[in-house]
Amino acid sequence: MIPVQGYTDQKVAVLGLGRSGIATARALREGGAIPVVWDDNAEARERAQTEGFDPVDLGKTSAWEGVAALILSPGIPHLYPTPNKYVSMAWDAGIPVDNDISLFFAGFATTEWDEFVTMPRVVTVTGSNGKSTTSALLHHVLQHVNRPSQLAGNIGRGALDVDPAIDGEVVVLELSSYQTDLARNLTPDIAVFTNLSPDHLDRHGGLGGYFAAKRRLFAEGGPDRAVIGVDEDEGRYLANQLATGKADDRVIRVSTKAKLTGPGWNVFVRKGFLSEYRKGRQTGSIDLRSIQGLPGVHNHQNACAAYAVARSLGLAPRVIEAAFHSFEGLPHRSQTIATKNGVRFVNDSKATNVDSAACALDAFENIRWICGGLEKEGGLGALTSHFGNVKKAYVIGRDAANFALGLEGLEVEICETMAVAVARSAAEAQEGDTVLLAPAAASFDQYDSFEKRGDDFTDCVAAL
Template sequence: MIPITEFKGRDVAVFGLARTGLAAARALTAGGARVHAWDDNDVSRANAEAQGVPVSDINSRDWRSFAALILSPGVPLTHPEPHRVVTLADAVGVPVMGDIELFARAVNALPPTQRPKLIGVTGTNGKSTTSALIAHILKEAGKDVRLGGNIGAAVLELPALHAGAYYVIELSSFQLDLTSSLRLDVAVWLNTTPDHIDRHGAMAGYVAAKKRIFQNQGADSWAVIGVDDDITAAVCTELTRAASQYVAPISAGQSLGRGVSALGSKIVDSLGGRSEIVADISDAPALAGRHNAQNACAAYAATHAMGITPGVIAAALKTFGGLPHRLERAGTVEGVRFINDSKATNANAAAQALAVYPRLYWIAGGVPKDGGIDELASFFPRIARAYLIGQAAGEFSDTLKGKVAVTMAGHLEAAVKLAYSDAKASGEPHPVVLLSPACASYDQFRSYEERGDKFKQFVAALAQAQPPHTNGARGSA
């Protein structure tokens, strides 16, 4: 845990008692603050109390007594309208911030010689894989690494700050919106496509939140930024002209005169003006696909900026095991391969998975995002049949009509069984059943993780149901 001492002896409100809120409450309490934690959900409050977090109804308190409101990132800050606790805080001038801001202030309070290295990663897609990959490379290089934020442990649950440590922090747009003083040694912005527009009001608000990752960087800092979409390419140009920090453009779609690019499976470093192939990810099974080539470029640039040599980075790329729920091998049953890509919660993320397989049986659906799956049209010829689940089933069926054969499966378990039956009967060598929903999970599951875990359970059940003479399920889950 990282104790937060800034508010010692003062009253602090914490609203939203999921992972980050609980961590913030514990860190503030450890630092001597008087914490008043609350959540509108009865179950969340009961869980907090069971974990020893002090719960009190902040709605009935005098808000002028609070030194700060610590807001969980899932609670609306501005759109579609500010949550009532934000309005109450604003009315009396109580500063509103998130757990990442508490972390940033704790780091900034340290003498320069005691400050750890900070690497932050954001982007619409790929930020979890890239964060984990950066942490893996640094660990392989013998560094003291802590990975958290929007992935794994909440940032304040990570081990205490000290010089020589490397904190790799995945940052969502929601978290960045609540952060003002974070100063990253390396800031990575991978890509941008429309997402979370309801929470940011417009695309401009979403982009502005992402751009905050570069705030406070100095002349010795690095900005690693993708240039394969118009938005990040424009920001890269802006940063380069400002010359406030080092800038490392990355691309998986073009050869860069200066930057880090992927040409097929080859990673090319031209940051010094001379192009050199520094790694080959063709034999890195967890980095298949063009999107992972971009992730590898970003991880190379970020860790090289931290002083890791190309040879160490190249070796670490090959041993990276990947993430659960992102192109994860869920098993093989009677020759049918099952791939868990439950983390693909929007069409752009699903496109990255669809691009990997030339022929597949696709399970999709859930709570749809704006734009649906229209942008996936170029991948429709690859889809042998789509198995649709959740709220999006009707909308997706209309989009696929006349282009892709559709089965309205309704629920995930039925989709797995139906896709397996069709794939097995196809006679194709090593057919692939891909769960890549292009949707949020909240209609039928609590999270994409639960959705992916259920998928793996259903695959395991299929394997167990096979006759003894078969090989059953193989592969890692």
């Protein structure tokens, strides 16, 4: 746990008592603050009470007396689509609104670091897609070389739940736009921007607001080094804003679409081969095609970003390559869960939007595609150009028939349930086929989360 600094004997309100909210309350208490906690959900309040916190209704004006700050959980919108009522009350009372990521950065460094030989480092990873895999892959590489490392943020533990740093340790934080948008303290040593595609637009008031939330990680804290995916205009813009010139190697550009060989520091993939160039000369390469845990171009982009950070931390290319080969991937993200009679079963339940589903469809051949669920804004039109590897689609979801209408040009079977879709796709699959769960939709019509959906797929495959 990272004790929160700067609020000794002061009341600090915590709104939202999920994983990060409870971790924040614990860290505040550990640092000598007086947490004032609240959640509109009665079950969440009961869980807080079991840990010794007494919920106080922040809807009452009297609850704000003497409160020094409001710490908002990331899942709670604060400004768009409409201001949160509790946040609005804090604004009116002149009380600063912050979040747990900000508290982490404010309290991570301690006087004990004066005795360290190698200063701890914080690496942050943000972007629309790939940030979880990039973060986990980097953490895996560090573990492979026995370098102390912790993985937290939007993956694994909450940021304030990590242990105090030891000599030479690296903390890898996956950060969503919800977490970067509000934080007052953002001071990573190395920051990664994977890519940008439309998502969470209601929460951020549009695409510009969404990008601005992610850009804060680079503009507010000024990391020592930035790893930037430049396959979208926003990434190109960000890299240009951060670099002082063509040869500024504080910015490492990453691409899966272009060969980057300028005078700076570049990492890119072409035809499955990762290449590193510095000052116009190649300094490293990895053949990614045989690495089962990193299938497809989207995972090759993740590999480029993790490679760039690992090189920034002083690791050699051959060491990084060896670590890549032992990476098994993350659950629900292009995860191979079984092979039966030459048929590969892949769980990519995390592919909840069109862009991530497109990446999955491009990563495999001879696909028996299980898709469907709660369709997101924008429809499925952008997927049409990625149907080339699909032999047949098996549609699930409560509104499977309507979803299927967006799959024009494909052979489609309406299955509705996961069990039927797995059974039908497996029965029709031939050696060399891939049965791929990549829903291109949210899960909430049938499941509590994409994880539950992926688990159901895995269970159905196991039942074969």
